Amino acid sequence: MNVTRSDPSPRGTIWARPLGIAMAKQLQELLQELDEEQFNNFKFFLRHSAPEPRIAWELLANASREQTVNLMLRCHSHNTQELTLQLLELICRLDLAQCFQPPKDRAASIGASGAAAKGHGPALAPAGRPRLVSQSQLMNLASCMGRKWRQIGIQFLGLEYHQLEQVEEDHRGDLVLQAFGMLLEWRQQQGRAATAAHLHSILSAQKVPLQPEALDCLLEPEQG
Structure with missing residues (x-):
């Protein structure tokens, strides 16, 4: 099932339930950290790698960062954090993953990222688990x-x-x-x-x- 042009698509403000306002703000700040190529890749994988309901490419192709946040929260409000982490992995920007973790987990994430940068292994790759095809x-x-x-x-x-x-x-x-x-x-x-x-x-x-x-x-x- 796709989100089509007939669906209402808020354009001026971030669409979110009250409990999702913080997530919406974090997500928009994260997208601002991506350059244009990375942002376009993020949208590409959002279209093809996200679970149902899929967002129609005609809506995503020219969507701004704020509009992309709107679409994600409308279609994937129940798994926004998990989906965002998956998309960050696909565009090789897991360094931004700590933005979507509870504060108590951030130190561990930063430590894992630092170890990866020093050549001690990739960030967020659990030991013994086969890596997904890249x-x-x-x-x-x-x-x-x-x-x-x-x-x-x-x-x-x-x-x-x-x-x-x-x-x-x-x-x-x-x-x-x-x-x-x-x-x-x-x-x-x-x-x-x-x-x-x-x-x-x-x-x-x-x-x-x-x-x-x-x-x-x-x-x-x-x-x-």
Whole structure:
């Protein structure tokens, strides 16, 4: 289910229940910390990686930071904090994550971020938990799919035709972004099972229309 143009979309003020005003303020301050490329990537992943109800790309594409806050609070008020952290990870700005944690947890978060900066490991990566496949790995893979991305999505990744229709509409004429959007749909659907190893095991099947070297990006360790 998408939020469409017919839905009322407040433009001048932050939309929020009284208990959500602090979150709205924090979220808008966070978005101000993003440069334009990061902000556009944030909106891109908000469209493709957030759970239902999805926000229509026609509303997000040209939305300002304040309008983006409005849309997030309307559609995802119950999980705004969790969703924001996921999006920050996707755009490689987890350094801003402490803005959405209770004060008692901030010292631990800052300590973890400092350790990562000194080369002692990535921030917020629990020990022993397999890392999700990254956006850079998905983009590298998407660039190898060509026009076969629809077949791969439906036949091998278990996506529905209507999901791919929406992805194609959002990125009409750009095969790489269409394939990338399809892979993001798979990642969202798989949740914590969306690891590089899992994706590699699926796409290395004999009948998948991909060259073996296209999957090399899934075998390369991500830099922390």
